Amino acid sequence: MRNNWWKKAVIYQVYPKSFCDSNADGIGDLNGIKSKLPYLKELGVDAIWLSPIYLSPQVDNGYDVQDYYKIDPMFGTNEEMYALIERAHEMGIKVIMDFVANHTSDQAYWFQESRKSRTNPYSDYYIWRDAGPNGEAPNNWGSNFGGSAWTWDETRQQYYLHYYASEQPDLNWENPKVRQAIYDVMKFWKEKGVDGWRLDVITSISKDTNFPDNPQPLTTSNQQNGPRMHEFLHELNKNVFTPYDMMTVGEAPASKAADASLLVDPKREELDMVFTFEHMHIDRKENDINGRWALQKPNFVELKSTLSEWQKQLRDRGWNALYFENHDRARVISRWGNDTKYRYESATAFATVLHGLQGTPFIYQGEEIGMTNADYSLADYDDIELKGNYQFFVKEQKTISEADFLKAVGKVSRDHARTPMQWNVSKNAGFSEATPWLKVNSNYKEINVDADRLSTKSIFKYYQKLIQLRHREEILTKGSYELLLADHPSLFVYRRKLKDKTWLVVANLTDTTQTFNVSEFIKGDYKFILKNYAKPESSPALRPFEAYIIEY
Known part of the structure; x- marks a missing residue:
């Protein structure tokens, strides 16, 4: 157990x-x-x-x-x-x-050996492909840091795949020796006392080995949740996570609530939790060519809908990992808030x-x-993603102005x-x-x-x-969840219930006062479990970013 x-x-x-x-x-x-x-x-x-x-x-x-x-x-x-x-x-x-299981550094011993020839013991540790007829990349896949996901290697005379920087070649999980090497590392750290793993972009480890083009060049739409992903995760679990009783939370960029249980249902023996990106995209323009730098006003109706769907879909079929920052x-x-007055x-x-x-x-x-x-200022930033995207979107593609890009940078x-x-x-x-x-x-x-x-x-x-x-409070871990006021653009209100105990969680996510009458939801007495304003408002309203939990 x-x-x-x-x-x-x-x-x-x-x-x-x-x-x-x-x-x-x-x-x-x-x-x-x-x-x-x-x-x-x-x-x-x-x-x-x-x-x-x-x-x-x-x-x-x-x-x-x-x-x-x-x-x-x-x-x-x-x-x-x-x-x-x-x-x-x-x-x-x-x-x-x-743990970074999808890729290594190009300075790793495995890669340094792999690039030497097509026949050495590490030759198949990474994903190598021949150039096209005119020397072009094997397909049109994009790197998350901008540009192509393929880089030409002069020594080996082939392209290698990298979902991130060219200095981060992707491992070939189709090779059982690679998988065993990963298990060995994890067992080493378990012996040193480590209690669990956060698994970086773990849902990217399986690749579609047919390498189909993406509908839009230099994007990443065909590059998540590959055909053997669940098989690889189950094998990881059986070799390391379960026998060594290690907690796991996997970064799963493309995961949706509807299919998340396939990753975290205990019966499937894969992961304990996953980090979804879905709720963090409520201020991003959908399908915009400029990706994360195409911003809009945060849509709190969408935030509530997404988080609530994850609560519903994983109820009794897995467990949520909850975060806003990392x-x-x-x-x-x-x-999304007010970092000065409020x-x-x-x-x-x-x-x-x-x-x-x-x-x-x-x-x-x-x-x-x-x-x-x-x-x-732009010169103060260090991040390789920002620099690569600035070069790609602003300088090369010219799909976003420098002013708009820097405005987005200041936010995200x-x-x-x-x-x-x-x-x-x-x-x-x-x-x-x-x-x-x-x-x-x-x-x-x-x-x-x-x-x-x-x-x-x-x-x-x-x-x-x-x-x-x-x-x-067991109500937080075991209680049911019910979203209220689903369509309200500013208020996040939900109910947690366990046996004869009921909590109402209330928050105004804006810097303007919102009309809210708690008596519409609660008949009779109640008590505050927690609140972020010292004194309750006498009128039926929620002050800027007012939040509380009440029991009734």
Whole structure:
């Protein structure tokens, strides 16, 4: 019988490069994380998920792995990782590692060997194809970072496939030796005490080996959920996840609620949870050539519909992973909320909505103090995706103006999540004594851990209460879910029910007062379980970003 500890857990994502620098080199590290475990214990989280810390050239901030067995010296040593795991366990905190199984770095030994010839032992570890009649790429598939998904290799005289940067060649999961190599790495880290895995773009591991063209050149529509995906995931589960009792959450970019149970239904023995992208696209123009940079006003009716459909489809057939922020997502209050006048209110409103749902909530570092997007100029950004897309869409394709692109970047660039953690008012926000690898957000003197915990409107303390509710109240993990006011453009209202207990979760997701009369939903007495305004409004209304949970 597996231990499903994660169903009552709250997991905190650490982006190691930006969390805490212990050796004054401008880069966060493992000893820095270890020094902050008491802070995470105080917050109340059950586990930490570490973004990749393996040896890497850092072309894509560690998602280009050179050696899965070795910790990158910028973060520390293997022994320091083992010590971090041991200390976390002593404090009752589990450790989740990020695993990149779809691709490696082009500097990995496997790839360096693979490119040497078509007959060596590693020749079939990656996806190689001959050029077309005129030297062209094998098909019109696109990279998620812009341009073609194929790069010509002079040494081997073939193209190799890469869904991301050309320095991130995709592994060939059709090769059983590749799969076994992956299992061996996971078993190694399990022996060191790791409790589970976040699996990067895991639904991309199977490719359609017929390599059909995409309807639109240099897009990615035929490149997800390949024909052997479920087979590979089941095999992973049988070889590693179940026998070693490891929690798994897979990044599943193309997953929809209707088919998500195929990935997470326990009877199928694949994954425990998946991260969907669906609810994070409510401010993206559908099918626009400029992808994530084509923005619109957030559609909260769509947000409610999507999250509710996931609640419905996975009820008794799997488990939800709940998030608004991670290392790939900008700060939600800057993106959909109000990060100035109503920063506390919007941070706690979005948190209330998310943590009231059935599933495992994930908190991204800084989310618990209401960190915001940075006020950067183009030169301040570091992200390879942004730079590649700028070159492709603005300079080459000319499908979006530079002004519109930069406006979108200010809302959704991944670097907004990667700015150094803001601990206090000291130099570089207390993150490092040296110049940080990425510029600190200029608002760190107003927004930091020390200031927030002393504030009468502390986001940290609100998160503590949400986490305590998750641990204490079975209604959150087992209760039914019912969406109310489905078509209201501004209010997110839903009901959770378990036995004779009923909760109403209410949030105004706008900065304008909305008419709302709780007596239309509740007859008789009720009590507040949690609220983000000190005093209830006397009139039937919800103030800007007002949120609460009531029991009746």
